[in-house]
Amino acid sequence: xxxxxxxxxxxxxxxxxxxxxxxxxxxxxxxxxxxxxxxxxxxxxxxxxxxxxxxxxxxxxxxxxxxxxxxxxxxxxxxxxxxxxxxxxxxxxxxxxxxxxxxxxxxxxxxxxxxxxxxxxxxxxxxxxxxxxxxxxxxxxxxxxxxxxx
Numbered sequence: 001x002x003x004x005x006x007x008x009x010x011x012x013x014x015x016x017x018x019x020x021x022x023x024x025x026x027x028x029x030x031x032x033x034x035x036x037x038x039x040x041x042x043x044x045x046x047x048x049x050x051x052x053x054x055x056x057x058x059x060x061x062x063x064x065x066x067x068x069x070x071x072x073x074x075x076x077x078x079x080x081x082x083x084x085x086x087x088x089x090x091x092x093x094x095x096x097x098x099x100x101x102x103x104x105x106x107x108x109x110x111x112x113x114x115x116x117x118x119x120x121x122x123x124x125x126x127x128x129x130x131x132x133x134x135x136x137x138x139x140x141x142x143x144x145x146x147x148x149x150x
Contacts, residue, residue: 001106001107001108002066002106002107003063003064003065003068003106003111004062004064004105004106004111004149005064005067005099005103005104005105006040006045006064007097008101008102008103008104008105008106009047009062009099009101010036010038011034011101011102012099012101012102013028013036013038013047013049013060013099013140014028014036016028016049016051018100018142019099019100019101020098020099021033021095021098021099021100021110022095022098023049023060023095023098023113023115024048025051025053026050026051026052026058027049027050027052027054028047028048028049028050029047029048029049029050029057033103035118036048041066042065043063043064043065043067043127044061044062044063044064044114045061045062045064046059046060046061046062046074047060047062047075054116058115058116059115059116060113060114060115061110061113061114061115062099062113062114062115063111063113069113070112071094071096074092074094074114075094078092078093081093083128089118090116091116091117092114092116092117093111093114093115094112094113094114095112095113095114095115096112097110097111097112098110098111098112098113099111099113
């Protein structure tokens with residue numbers, strides 16, 4: 001299966017209310033230029049999103065490449081994590097055919113996403129661990145990271 005380009009996902013996320021199925025209440029967090037806050041790698045692009053109804057932050061992972069058994073693998077991981085209690089793990093939900101993307105290159109129009117909740121301190125409902133860094137650090141969602149020299 002061929003997936004959309006990052007630029008095509010950006011356009012779909014900009015109009016989240018029209019392009020998500022179950023996640024229509026999410027809106028992209030934008031930078032000072034109005035661009036969605038995101039980061040990308042070899043297999044996916046991740047957008048920082050805010051729920052319009054409850055103001056909670058989420059990360060939405062959109063896939064760039066096919067991986068065999070992806071849906072089943074995420075389902076099995078989620079099942080196993082139900083039995084693990086750790087403040088450093090975060091809940092996630094794999095949603096098949098969740099995001100409509102108008103793509104000239106991809107096979108199909110609706111694509112899966114992974115919705116990830118930030119890990120929160122159960123008493124204060126504040127982000128903890130890695131989630132603090134991911135939410136508070138713009139560079140964690142920078143679409144054009146700067147190279148560093150050693």
